[in-house]
Amino acid sequence: MVEVKNSRRNMQADCQNCFGLCCTALNIVASSDFAMNKPAGVPCANLQSNFGCQIHHTLRNKGFKGCTVYDCLGAGQWVSQITFSGQDWRSKPEIAANMFQVFPIMEQLFEMIAFINEAISYDLSQPFSEQLLEQLEKMQNFIKLDVEGLLALHIPSIRQPINDLLLKTSEQIRKQFNMGNKNTRNTNCRGADWTGKNLKGKDLTATDLRGAYLIATNLQNADLRAADFIGADLRDANVCGANLSTAMFLTQMQINSAIGDDQTKLPFYLSMPPHWHNKKETD
Template sequence: MSKNQDKSETFPDRSRIHLQADCENCFGLCCAALPFAASSDFAIDKNAGQPCPNLQSDFRCGVHTSLRELGFRGCTVYDCFGAGQKVSQVTFGGQDWRQAPDTAKPMFEVFPIMRQLHELLWYLKEALTLQPAQPIHGELSLALEETERLTYLSPDSLMELDVAEHRAYVNSLLLRTSELVRAEARYQHEASPRRKKNYGRGADLIGAKLGGADLKGANLRGAYLIAADLKGADLRVADLIGADFRDADLSGADLTDSIFLTQAQLNAAKGDADTKLPSSLTRPTHWTSFGA
């Protein structure tokens, strides 16, 4: 997952270590709280609040090492950004839902809310490492502090929280961050200017043939890149927040310095040893077999 990536002396605490999933300190919340439907990602149907049959009494997954082979690819893609251990150990003070059944329903309801807040923390901490966004670092820092504060609310207060409103507020800052970062990238390479297409949120690029494409500094926020051919594409300084990379081929692509990319997006994609990644993310283990 992520590594400590301290880049700013003005805002020295840039560690995202607490935004990594720590299953040892979580009560299997992603395996119990969330629903999934039988599909290419999941072998069975499961309702929200219904523990997965593979969840063991110690809250560990009984088939963790064989999830993809058994049809649970979706489990290998999901990332809670550390929300699981936060809800388990902080919000509910270490009470697990099996020993304290009354906590099950509120815990399961709070978990997806906390996950959204932790995802925003991930993006905000990254934004504060980006020097071109220095003009709005003050606003970003305040948003980070407020988001952190919200993660420590009581279960009842979290369930009453208007997460959509807070996400919209943070997203406006992340969009400004993106514009500042990508504008500087364009300025630095204006000797050979090429206007980057602004695909925009929700662009339909499913199955698109973009092998070797120059997408440096492109806006791919929320783009549907499912099964897209991105082999050898230049995605440096591209805004990839929310882009859907399911089964996209990133073999040989350059994603160094791309912004707002997450481990979950990489886990959903295909790639190889030649795919260049940001230092804060790791190469998915299943890429080895794909690139072989």
């Protein structure tokens, strides 16, 4: 049985050991989150020679809110230091194209590892846990591949069996949470469009919110324990005072895109974003 080495708590971006890959490899379209267009493979105009951002402390004020939301879960430093052995694209321009292609692949692999690690932490039957561990071992082997091996991966076929296992995990854990609960409300809200909806103080425990649109949704003081958030859009969702302590498959990027405060209860592996401080409740 494979040893679980990468817990969700430890899967965090380390920008000091990354060669600015999110600032170069990704395609960025001008929007309310980004002040300019930036094609994939082109360095951001704010990226310095040391791979730091020259406007890091004022990103949100200058129209780059999206940069403060983004989180690669550690894929950037892995590509920089492991896959490419500490060689950077500036000093070795011949590796730039491959490095920029590998990065988004590694991002997806790291996301899957994070979700599998979380699933393994739940109280599941042994056969089911072993299936998750088998997938985790495969993923840990994938991230160790060389450039050619990584570029040859077919991510959709890798993701499908993992997604099936995560769905089963979600169903089991939400069912366990609801045992003895006489509430008969509908908890299947997958893909729901709740953009701008007022759900302040609502009981949304064990709700399937996969792929739900929660943009600017008022979730103040809502109970979201055991809710499944895979693929949910939480941009500007108000989660001040909300209980997300045992929410499932919630990412730092989703939390960074939401609006919360020091009363918001988060899973132990997520951190309160700096811009959450001193937020006041509104109706």
